[in-house]
Amino acid sequence: MDRLRKIEDYPAQSFSRRRFVQGLAASGIIAGLNLWRWPVLARGAAREQQVLTGSEFTLVIDRTPVNFTGYSTGAITINGSIPGPVLRWREGDTVTLAVTNRLSEDTSIHWHGIRTPADMDGVPGLSFPGIPPNETFVYRFPVRQSGTYWYHSHSDFQEQIGHYGPLIIDPLGKDPIAYDREYVVMLSDWTDEDPHTLFSNLKQQSDYYNFHQRTAGTFFSDVRKHGLIPTLADRWMWGRMNMSPTDILDVSGATYTYLVNGLPPAANWTALFRPRERVRLRFINGSSMTIFDVRIPNLPMTVVQTDGNNVEPVTVDELRISVAETYDVIVHPQDASAYTIFAQAEDRTGYAHGTLAPRTGMTAPVPPMDPRPLRTMADMGMGHMPGGQGSRMPGMDKGKHGSQTGAVAGHNLPGIEKDDVSGTHSGYTPGVQMDTKSTTPAGPHTSMAVAGPSMSSQALPRSNPNELRLGPAVDNIVEMPTERLSTAGEGFPTGRRVLAYTDLRALYRGTDSRPPTREIELHLTGNMERFIWTFDGEKFSDAEPIRLALGERVRIILVNDSMMEHPIHLHGLWSELENGHGEFRPYKHTINVKPGERLSYLVSADTPGHWAYHCHLLYHMEAGMFRTVIVS
Amino acid sequence: MSRPAVVTLLLRSPSSRLTRLAPFLCLVRIAVLTVRLTTGLAQAQEPHHDNHPQGGSTAVYGQPGSPIPLEPPSPSAADVSPHPAPYGGEPVEDRAIFWHVLFDQLEGRTNGPDTELRWDGEGWVGTDYNRLWVKTEGFLDEQGRVEDGDQEVLYARPIPRLRYDWDSAPGRLWGAFGVEGLAPGFFNVAATFYVRDAGHFAGRMEGSYDLLLTNRLIAQPEIELNFYSKNDPARSVGNGLSELDTGLRLRYEINRKFAPYIGVAYNGKFGDTATFVRQEGGIVNDVRFIFGIRVWY
Secondary structure, three states: OOOHHHHHHHOHHHHHHHHHHHOOOOOOEEEHHHHHHHOOOOOOOOOOOEEOOOEEEEEEEEEEEEEEEEEEEEEEEEEOOOOOOOOOOOOOEEEEEEEOOOOOOOOOEEEEEEOOOHOOOOEEEEOOOOOOOOOOEEEEEOOOEEEEEEOOOOOOHHHOOEEEEEEEEEOOOOOEEEEEHHHHHHHHEEEEOOHHHHHHHHHOOOOOOOOOOOOOHHHHHHHHHOHHHHHHHHHHHOOOOEEEEEEEOOOOOOEEEEEEEEEEEEHEEEEOOOOOEEEEEEEEEEEOOEEEEEEOOOEEEEEEEEEEEEEEEEEEEEEEEEEOOEEEEEEEEOOOOOOEEEEEOOOOOOEEEEEEEOOOOOOOOOOOOOOOOOOOOOOOOOOOHHHOOOOOOOOOOOHHHOOOOOOEEEEOOOOOOHHHHHHHHHHHHOOOOOOHHHHHOOOOOOOOOOOOOOOHHHHEEEOEEEEOOOOOOOOOOOOEEEEEOOOOOOOOOOOOOOOOHHHOOOOOOOOOOOOOEEEEEEEEEEEEEOOOOEEEEHHHOOOOOOOEEOOOEEEEEEOOOOOOOOOOEEEOOOOEOOOHHHHHEEEEEEEOOOOOOEEEEEEEEEOOOOEEEOOOHHHHHHOOOOEEEEEE | OOOOOOOOOOOOOOOOOOOOOOHHHHHHHHHHHHHHHHHHHHHHHOOOOOOOOOOOOOOOOOOOOOOOOOOOOHHHHHHHHOOOOOOOOOOOOOOEEEEEEEEEEEEEEEEEOOOOEEEEEEEEEEEEOOOOEEEEEEEOOOOOOOOEEEEEEEEEEOOOEEEEEOOOOOOOEEEEEEEEEEEOOOOEEEEEEEEEEEEEEEEEOOOEEEEEOOOEEEEEEEEEEEEOOOOHHHOOOOOOOEEEEEEEEEEEOOOEEEEEEEEEEEEEEEEHHHHHHHHHHOOOOEEEEEEEEEEEE
């Protein structure tokens, strides 16, 4: 009941707004008289943890009343909770999961990042017909991997309103990661609005949730700082493309309350530790639309795994976790003080937080949010960004956003050859990078060998399922996409070590050493104003599937022509990010592509079937940013 | 996908009474039919089959570091259906139909002794690429008479960065085509060209801009100009620039869907139009204080 008491701490005059942002201290599931179960997970000392282990599982999807913000509404829960229970599998087992649908609509569960046979992947239409109301579907497949993953609905907008949960697979052998204690930290975004309304609002007015646009006020302050002409030039540069540099996330804290393990900030999810223990935090971004910047003030985090795959340990102060990604970090608190786990939304309109503490009830200060980032020339694909440094417009308000000045994370293990990284990106000279304007519907695609640091020098055959189709679904084509893997993006104050994709070096050599035999280039495109999102200018319903031959090894090249990040998720197959580490390239299931960025990854088409391939921003996916990949 | 078929139906009814609903409904039906035809074309596409060589590799895949390799690819993979969604249904609903209604102006205009009600609204229903639009504007005076009414039904297809509408209809109605959209610099602009029998042409230009004083307090200058090619004394319309309606509204967005505003509006008649209006005892240069709400659903 101590959680209830915290409400009284709020100043009365700002109660309603504060409550909305912070959520209710005693928020969550309303189930008769039963209070929401505290979802703290810890080996040994957990309080009412919802962890299901073994190889046989029963999951029930139901609609449950919840109250996160003071407003009661309905959510979709798995076994009565948000997130759903932690599923704990063991590598080598064959798991059986009976999923019962108690909703009045179809549902499904997709095992995100798990390499299942195609008919167990849980995508309605592609892998199975879905689970109708009052029916049970039994998933059964062998588990041949380990690490931190998650699971969620692939039906409609169910993922937005609670249908997600963490998934941990313990390795068969000895875990190379040493730790004394572990916690799942699942981040998500909650809205009281019906997600269909939210989608409809975005279709009518794409900046519906952006209340931080530039105004007359910022204009005059920019004029004072930079002079009239540069400010006008800057405003015109954005205005002539009808783009806004304040467009960071499509859905903001104006409607979202951000959750840690299903608890809003006011409830302050707390994880306990003993000083000098090595604590493993398994960060999972189960949000629908929110990219988080995660840090623990005064406590460095050593990243040891991403998307279920171990990486060489690298110590950072902060990491940006895109939607659907996972990062496992080790923290090593030396003293008996409390620490705040602080996850601010990339657009700085809100945050989720929890506490790491030696005792319950201890708290640490919650830091203020960092300045809001603004999009830059590099995001527009017009910048020269060697080393991840965006050239900035003169009129930009430098005071309002931090620039990430190459604060490259330092590997704390001697095994890393940093020059391996720096030497490998020489292929990316902005001037040499082909102008994608030549990629008009009729024009030939650029034939230059792209991307892969480890790639062979000869040009590979290029095949595209669809030519880039310029039309109403494409409002922008970047003139000069750049390599941006060595930066985490915008919005980090100088001096912090922030994880970049180039810091991720796999702990093990990749399993498939063959070079790719084919390249597939896809443009990530959209029409911001109309909220249409596409690959190559075509929505799913208008596009051809991408066909891979079974056993084939291909390079996928993504060019982000839009002004938004897109976490691109390929089901069923690994995405091996070409980030300069040769055969130690990291295996991922979700790759975040920054605006104006061009990157590549390798895929071994080793599992036959229909696989979903999409942007994991839920409303982008539903708007059409989705393709079927057929391996046969 | 079919080529953007820029077939648009529009009905502009320059009547002073809102009584002619029958032709409206007829045109709505034709427009709906057009939408349906376009959608049908898009769906009637044959799936395209690629024949890629089989990989035939013996490599062992799996997760790096895992002691368990994946089994080699099954030879039964040839059975994989070539259909993009073998289980029917669609994994994403990217052809969903949306609808919206916006009353940009719903206001009283007063100069003290005389107050009139002005509305200017629009609504659309459809998918991303095919939409049926309805536009409505007019004045309601204190005697309950509707003046300057203009009700339009349009079919719209987007072209990059613009909306392009075209339309024709028989009878006393105007056919029209036009473009509308966001011009560079976030200016909302619309230009419409109207034509009807006996060589009557008309044009309308509209523009507005949302100036964000803060993120919720928004000043919106707006202007509308009407031109006609010939005099139409029955409707008090003269050739040339006949009318200019402009206003400056200051709205506060309590939320995106509900914003009260105040402002000033100027309505001026020019040329022969002014002469006609003067003969009827009307006001040629009319400045009024306005108050209203901007709402959408």
